[in-house]
Amino acid sequence: MNSFNWYQTIIKPTWAPPSWLFGPVWSVLYTIIALSFGVVFYKLFTKQIPFSVALPFILNLVFNFAFTPLQFGLRNNLLASIDIVLVLVTLIWALFAIWPYAKWIALVNIPYLLWVSFATVLQITITYLNR
Secondary structure (H helix, E strand, O other): OOHHHHHHHOOOOOOOOOHHHHHHHHHHHHHHHHHHHHHHHHHHHOOOOOHHHHHHHHHHHHHHHHHHHHHHHOOOHHHHHHHHHHHHHHHHHHHHHHOOOOHHHHHHOHHHHHHHHHHHHHHHHHHHHOO
């Protein structure tokens, strides 16, 4: 059974968005992430910000990219839930860390924050329903 079929068979809450919505949403969010996080890394390499400000952005990317292999590769809802919580926590940390240096980066990532907050509740709910 491929990952798409597997995801269709697990129990999801009635308020879960349709599967087709995730691709377009993440396409927009990854554009925001690429541009804004790119500026953070540029500022790090040009010594405009300390490493401690860039660290949560780095961790956020690691946890973000780990989600799909955990959820769809391993098909492990519990690990995916833990991971998405780490995505949310590192994103909040990152937005607070960058605020004194570049408020616009924090503001432009509000859609990412809203989606990850929703995705966290969704993933934890899916994990609970499929225990």
